[in-house]
Amino acid sequence: MVSAGDAVVLGGSMAGLIAARVLSEAYDTVTVVDRDPLPEAAAARRGVPQSRQLHVLLARGRRALDELFEGLSDELSAAGAPLVDLHDQVHWCNDGHPMRRAASDLVGVGVSRPLLESTVRARVRNLGNVRFCPPAEATALLSTEDRSRIIGVLVTPRVGAAYPIHADLVVDACGRASRSPVWLAELGYPTPPEQRVPVDVTYVTRVYQREPRHLDGLLGALTNAVPGRPRTGIVAAQEDGRFAVALSGMLGEQPPSDHEGFTRFAESLGMPVISRFVRDAVPVGGPAQMRYPASVRRRYERLRRFPLGYLVVGDAVCSFNPVYGQGMTVAATEGLLLRSLLSGGPDRLARRFFRGAGKLIDGPWSIAVGTDLRFPQVPGPRSARVRLVNWYVHRLHAAARTDAVLGEAFLRVLNLVDPPTRLLRPAIARRVLRGGGADPVPSAGVAGGR
Template sequence: MASKSSTAPRRAIVIGASTTGLIAAAALARHFAHVMVLERDTLPEEPEWRKGVPQSRHVHLLLRCGEEIISHYFPGLTDELVAAGGRRVDMAGDTRWFYAGGWKARFQSGITMHCQSKGFLEWAIRRRVESLGNVTIRDRAEIDTFTTAPGSVTGVRLKDGEEIAADLVVDASGRNSKTPQRLAALGFGTVEISELPVDVGYATRAYRMPRGARDWQSLIVHPRYPDARIGVIIPVEGDRWLVTLVGWRGDQPPADDEGFLEFARGLSVPDIYEAIRDAEPLTQAGLHRFPGNLRRHYDRLATMPDGLVVIGDAACSFNPIYAQGMTQGATAARILDDCLERRAKHGNSGLAGFGPVFQREYAKFANRCWLISTTEEYRDPLVAPHPPLWTRLANWYLEQVHELSWSDRRAAKSFLEVMHLLRPPASLLSPGLATRVLAHSLFARAH
């Protein structure tokens, strides 16, 4: 932990004990004498989902970029998760993946995803954060509003009237964040919002992992537009499968036993249905609806106050089928750490002007996530009646990349690197890959 000078900021507050908030707390602990995490829920003592995070019972994938960030702040944690029953799954070698009309090439890519229940991951991270000497986690602490001075946020006031002062407040409270309303009420202006509705519905059920040999650990079925059903099986702790079925455009999966299986039977290929039809269910199916992609552009707010930053789903919430949520939140914490570190290296121990600087830096990364999440969705005229012209070319090119990845390992790995937020989407336009993509397209048209 970095030493704190007498002039260093003394306290940071993190709103929300999600994975994003907890990783942010670990990052802030390097720069502040004391970090306080405030969570409105009652936090469970055991690794289980909690009511305030209703989507936590569903499949959550920790992408490779997120794994690297968590390992940076909590060395050895991902190995502990595997030792306790989680799985580290190679996205090409251990995953059987039907994508847009064909099965992706199988090989050891070295690009892994961590598979465990969201509740287990959050609990494990929370235990690590609680062990940090300068971090306190308080549950049942609901925020009423911010306390302010001219041009700045100076802390928070809780619903019970308690006021807690801070040099920096970090909002990691999730998609339902009340920061836009609070800022407007306090005279800081209106936050610009971008939305792209998708109305995704998903249902998840846990199964006992069947005995017997399989050539995969994870099974994914992703459709080709305009089909609108996705299915995912991942292994999690307790020798269980989590099975999530996803649908949109009015075709959401049901929760009843027969309906759940019939929805799985209706996927592009029967593999998930065949895997679970005789498996032992351990839970009833849980449902969740996701209305759409959401960006809150704090980087564009001319009156963004000092003493406040907004990260994770509170700033940008993306369609969960792209599995970016936990990883983009972890990346936000890393960017926050980097911005504070650069500020300290330049001899600036204060935080005047820090919020706008951070939000602009964070927006560069959020733009990448937005591009990955929304490009495919611009196909749907019900989502975007007048999509940007560039999306037609982008979607055609991505179709060719996916088809090429059925047999071309380099193409498959390039796509995985973008999906796992290890490389920007523009890397798919590298000369070598673009040449192979165009050659594939010409060959396919000739036949």
């Protein structure tokens, strides 16, 4: 590959690390700038407030990360993070219907967010041409006089004066608070049209000791939010013999953080396997709470004018309602997209990348937003297609109580292995429609779960 010069990545979290890994193959040097000190150890940090919250790495994300960082899942597994068959080793209860389990190739890793990030960071640190700056905040873009090309970034360190870093490519991986729209406007460029779907989610995560008897020997449990009961519960095995539990409420519902309130909230989910666990297990450390106001998608692919030498990736482009666990997987698949585009050289990189990323985001965005639109309080247009798909998926959940083929088809889509349209293919539709009736959604919370 012909070298494209020097690159700078703003933000050293998952999307930034993935971008740095890919750019290291095409650029002479890659410099990563983050406002946080980036620890050697697996530790939560201020710039990533969600790092204290339960994170699920979907099957597609695990595969993509393994492509980018060879043997990563094995390394995580050797560090004690269990590999989990997401169909066979997890209790699923969707719309109140317990899903029939079966062996599958949908394998995720049960890993805490700090361990995943620090393992990936160590891999990136080992790349000979990647350098991590001392903690510094990116504060402005540097451009050519005619403003057609970005030629670097101004950074402000914690101590001392601001200084420029010059580069042939600058990548914004600063997460949902990205300042790219503001920086572009300052340079006279249009800002990307933004879609916002308010969901007002509150997460509370607690970590517990894991014992073989917990969850009847399985490695996870999940029950989804339904209209009338906008509450979700997720239990996921992690490294160090632990389970993380995330309880979340949408639309202003807030799980309490104290043991009694947390347990009552878990009981309200109607999935005894989760409430029993929360009541009995021994907590490790205190609870962590976080609010997430809205899913946000910035449509960079719709911009007619965009400077050369600049890209935006990860949550800075699209931040999804976290209950669907998609963000890191989308960042990893964007990394694979960037790698394949760079193999053809850096020409018109931004246009090609945003077009590809837009297509890649369409699927997960339609899953997250389409499902959230089941709740009448979530504003947004409900096309006939959205209503039909939600009706159909609800029937699918009912039929998946006994039909493991349907459970697997659903999980393949949820894990971003298959596109959502795969659920509508005739072989699946016949099984869904034959599968009998479905409980009305509002009563779903009282049924199901073992």
